[in-house]
Amino acid sequence: MEVKPDIKSESEAPAVSSAPRSPRIHGRYKGPTGDFCCVPGCTNSRGKCNRMGKQVSFYTFPRDSKRLKMWLDRIRLDVLSEDGHLVPFTPKNHHRVCSEHFVGGKKVDHPNSEAYVPSEFPRNAVRKRTTKRSLEAGLAVQVVTKKQKKATAELAPKGRPPFSVKYRFPLPFLGPVPIVYSAPTDHTYINLPSVMSQGVVMETCTCTAPVNMAVIKYWGKRHKDLVLPLNSSISATLDQKQLRTKTTVAISPSFEDDRLWLNGIEERVDTVRIQNLLAELRQRSIEQQSCPQEWFSWKLHVCSENNFPTAAGLASSAAGYACLAFSLAVLYRLRGDISDIARRGSGSACRSMYGGFVIWDKGTKADGTDSIARQLYPETHWPELHILILVVSDQKKHTCSTAGMEVTVETSSLMKQRIRLVPDRIKEMTSAIEKRDFHKFAELTMKDSNQLHAVCLDSYPPISYMTDVSRQIVHMVHEYNKLKGQNKVAYTFDAGPNACLYLIEEDVAEVVSLVTHFFPPIGPTEEFYTGLPTGSVALDQFQVIASQINLPKQPGAIKYVIHTKPGPGPCVLTKKVDSLLDISGHPKYDTRGEPKSVTTDQ
Numbered sequence: 001m002e003v004k005p006d007i008k009s010e011s012e013a014p015a016v017s018s019a020p021r022s023p024r025i026h027g028r029y030k031g032p033t034g035d036f037c038c039v040p041g042c043t044n045s046r047g048k049c050n051r052m053g054k055q056v057s058f059y060t061f062p063r064d065s066k067r068l069k070m071w072l073d074r075i076r077l078d079v080l081s082e083d084g085h086l087v088p089f090t091p092k093n094h095h096r097v098c099s100e101h102f103v104g105g106k107k108v109d110h111p112n113s114e115a116y117v118p119s120e121f122p123r124n125a126v127r128k129r130t131t132k133r134s135l136e137a138g139l140a141v142q143v144v145t146k147k148q149k150k151a152t153a154e155l156a157p158k159g160r161p162p163f164s165v166k167y168r169f170p171l172p173f174l175g176p177v178p179i180v181y182s183a184p185t186d187h188t189y190i191n192l193p194s195v196m197s198q199g200v201v202m203e204t205c206t207c208t209a210p211v212n213m214a215v216i217k218y219w220g221k222r223h224k225d226l227v228l229p230l231n232s233s234i235s236a237t238l239d240q241k242q243l244r245t246k247t248t249v250a251i252s253p254s255f256e257d258d259r260l261w262l263n264g265i266e267e268r269v270d271t272v273r274i275q276n277l278l279a280e281l282r283q284r285s286i287e288q289q290s291c292p293q294e295w296f297s298w299k300l301h302v303c304s305e306n307n308f309p310t311a312a313g314l315a316s317s318a319a320g321y322a323c324l325a326f327s328l329a330v331l332y333r334l335r336g337d338i339s340d341i342a343r344r345g346s347g348s349a350c351r352s353m354y355g356g357f358v359i360w361d362k363g364t365k366a367d368g369t370d371s372i373a374r375q376l377y378p379e380t381h382w383p384e385l386h387i388l389i390l391v392v393s394d395q396k397k398h399t400c401s402t403a404g405m406e407v408t409v410e411t412s413s414l415m416k417q418r419i420r421l422v423p424d425r426i427k428e429m430t431s432a433i434e435k436r437d438f439h440k441f442a443e444l445t446m447k448d449s450n451q452l453h454a455v456c457l458d459s460y461p462p463i464s465y466m467t468d469v470s471r472q473i474v475h476m477v478h479e480y481n482k483l484k485g486q487n488k489v490a491y492t493f494d495a496g497p498n499a500c501l502y503l504i505e506e507d508v509a510e511v512v513s514l515v516t517h518f519f520p521p522i523g524p525t526e527e528f529y530t531g532l533p534t535g536s537v538a539l540d541q542f543q544v545i546a547s548q549i550n551l552p553k554q555p556g557a558i559k560y561v562i563h564t565k566p567g568p569g570p571c572v573l574t575k576k577v578d579s580l581l582d583i584s585g586h587p588k589y590d591t592r593g594e595p596k597s598v599t600t601d602q
Contacts, residue, residue, distance in 0.1 A: 001065050011316070020177040037098035038091075038120060039075055044098045051259030057099040059107050062090040070117045071097070073288045073335050137151065180243040202252040203295065205331040206579045207321030211243040211308070211316070212351045213234065213387065213500045215445040215492060216422065216429050217452045218360060220409045225276075226368040227347045231422040232431050233360045234353045236502075237379065238387060238565030240529040245319035246573075247304040249327045255299035261580075261587045262320075277321065277345040281328045283343065290333035302327075303400040303580035303587045308562070317401070322352035326570040339373035353377045355568035357433050359426070379566040382436050386532070387510055389562040390515065392469045401495040404456060404463050406496030411460040418451055438504055442481075447500060449492040467497040469519075469557045476518060477501070479549045480511070509535035513542045518551050519558040531563035 035058040036045035049056040062068050068091075075097070099105050102120035108115035218233035260269040282296055303323065306316055325342035328334075331389035339350035339360075350373040351358040363371030408415055426446060432440040456463040468492060477491045489511055490502040503511055512534040521528035573579075582588050 035094075035096040037101075038077070038095045039097060039101055039118070040077070041121065042098060042101070044100060057106065058096040059099070060093065061095060061097070067117070069336065072432060074118050075101075076120075076290070076333065076335055102376065115596070118227045192194075202250050202254070202583075202585055203298075203331060204248065204250040204579065204581065204585075205327050206246070206248040206573045207323055207327040207330060207570055208240055208244045208573060209244045209319050209326055209352050210240045210355070210567055211238045211319045212348065213238060213492065214348065214351070214357065214494065215441070215490075215502070216426055216448050217494075218347055219452055219455070220405050220419075222362075223366075223368065224406075226371075227343050228316070228368045228371050229347055229360065229362045230419050232362045232426050233348075233351070234376070234426060234433075235348070235358055235360075236385075236566050237352060237355045237358060237569060239379075239401060239564045241567070242562050242564040243308050243319070243389070245304060245306050245316070245323040246578075246580065247302065247320075247327045248322040248578075249324070249331055250301045250581050250585050251295055251298040251331070252301075252585055253294075253298050255301055255585060258300045259302070261303045264587060264589060269300075269302070273321070273345050274324075277325060277341060278328070280341045280344050281325065281332060281334070281338075284334055284338070285332040288333075288335060290335065291331075295332070299390055301581060301585045305580060317346040318348035318352045320569060321349035325349065327355065337372060340368065340371065343368075343371065343373075353569055356381060356566055359430070363560070376430060377433060379568055382433070382566065384436075384505050385438075386503055386505050386563065386565045388501040388503065388508070388511065388515075389564065390473060390501065390519075391559045391562070392467060392473075392497040392499065392557065394559060397465065397496050399463050399495075404459075404465075404495055407461075407463060408455050408459045412455045412458040414451075414455045418455055419480070422450075438488045438490075438502075442487035442502065445479075445490040445492050453493060465495050465497060466493055470497045470499060471553065472518075472554065472557070473499045475499075476514060476549060476551055480514065480545070483545060483548055509537045510542065510545070512561070512563075513537050514546060514549070515558065515561060517542075517546050518549075518553055520553060520555045521558075521560075522556040527560070528558075529561050529563060532565065534563055 036048075037043075037058065044054075044056055044058075046056075046058060061071060072089065072091075081205040099107060101120045102108070103119060106115060110116060191464060199332070212235040214233050215237040216232070216234040218229050218231070220230040221533055222228050222230050258269045260267050260274070285291055286293075286296070286524055304320060304323065306319065308316065322342050325338055325345060329338045329341070337353075343350040343360075345532050347360075351360050353373055354375040356379040357376040358373050359376050360373045362370060365367070365371075425448060428440065428500045429444050431437075432444060450574055453464075453466055456465060477489045480489055488503060488507050492500050492502070494500070501511065512529070513536075516525065516528070
């Protein structure tokens with residue numbers, strides 16, 4: 001992140017006597033009264049300090065990117081947008097940090113000095129107002145209004161002592177203010193941390209994360225423990241309205257053990273991938289001093305569910321670990337990119353940390369610090385692009401991706417050739433997405449999918465993820481493109497038999513009709529399609545196309561079809577009904593999706 005240099009950057013800024021008014025921040029203007037401090041909870045301004053006779057200096061944000069990141073990690077000015085996405089704060093030339101936030105009351109430019117970064121912050125100060133402009137400026141912090149106090153007071157059981165609002169440290173705006181009752185109650189479940197039941201505090205957070213479908217595949221690791229890939233990869237993040245993982249995390253001193261529930265079934269939490277991810281998150285939180293230290297001694301409960309088949313080749317691990325990493329990052333108040341942490345759980349999970357079109361750079365450093373994901377283009381870049389997921393099998397695949405990669409890297413002679421070709425393919429794919437060149441995009445997508453499954457078959461013993469139905473889908477796509485004289489549909493298969501078809505919105509109805517014709521559903525047609533509307537096509541036009549494709553009908557070969565499009569990255573859910581855990585920190589629902597018991601917060 002680069003900051004445009006100020007007239008006297010990284011030095012004491014002079015008072016301004018006749019400058020024009022700049023954008024309003026924290027409800028005040030930077031004008032004739034001079035600079036003011038943008039640290040949440042600090043009320044210092046140059047005019048106020050001059051009137052009070054206080055010797056306070058005001059510093060601009062540093063231009064050095066590393067030092068700037070250290071400042072931003074300490075001050076924590078990111079906000080949560082209305083749609084649940086974290087919006088990073090970008091400092092401007094008029095933003096200042098006063099000297100009271102540095103050890104010794106003065107900034108020091110030597111990296112070994114304690115005053116190299118701000119570290120002194122008000123612990124209990126809270127802004128009185130959060131205006132719309134302050135939200136837009138990225139400087140809003142937690143607030144308590146009379147209306148919120150009144151609404152919360154109505155929840156308190158009668159005859160109990162009045163509640164008190166506790167603030168441990170200034171927080172970025174994350175929605176409703178966390179409320180803790182000063183006496184044990186039966187019902188104090190609040191959306192974001194904290195929860196108190198029977199006198200025991202529980203910090204909790206619920207988030208969702210998307211599935212991503214790679215168009216340039218990740219297959220093979222150069223470092224197994226750090227999950228560093230042999231090649232870079234590109235994917236499209238899918239809309240969470242159709243495909244998403246939802247996770248609730250909670251920590252409490254009352255929990256006896258770390259526990260994990262996936263789709264209503266308790267799973268092991270002591271796996272290497274989960275422990276690596278947790279260790280990285282906690283270490284990052286300690287470095288940023290983002291939350292109270294006692295939280296790290298509290299046990300963790302995690303409840304997660306998918307609205308799509310798990311371990312069936314639909315990138316469920318990517319969405320699952322991305323959601324776990326994001327939920328814990330919000331819970332522990334982490335700031336900055338965490339795609340490298342999500343990568344420790346599942347390599348592809350780092351790409352689910354962003355929306356739209358995302359690239360995972362393989363990196364070159366031995367420690368993997370440069371192997372991170374970044375967004376190429378947002379989900380709005382190519383609005384005409386749509387996706388059809390053809391679910392051939394919703395059963396767990398026989399060879400997991402991790403095991404398949406190891407065998408391929410060790411035994412496939414074609415793998416070296418693939419690694420050599422991928423860099424050029426990455427450049428071509430990036431250009432095709434930038435220009436919205438679907439013909440080239442489709443060609444590259446299909447070639448890379450074919451190559452991935454070719455190296456799997458070249459492994460010893462061979463690995464076959466695709467089925468006869470998968471190959472029939474490939475044949476249908478090529479025949480259709482041939483009739484149209486150009487690439488109108490692109491297929492891609494991850495480590496599983498299910499097909500992901502990329503196509504332009506205007507062609508959805510025709511392709512859906514072909515799928516229904518050659519792979520007719522056994523049950524009702526309306527249950528065969530889920531997601532976005534598919535539209536309809538003229539019967540005579542369709543019959544002409546279908547008659548020219550030589551493909552036998554296979555009733556029931558495809559279980560169902562999901563129609564979706566590119567979508568945004570992870571989101572935070574702030575409503576209490578969204579939580580998957582009850583007030584005791586246990587799952588609300590069983591494997592059938594039925595409530596386990598009736599609780600007062602439902």
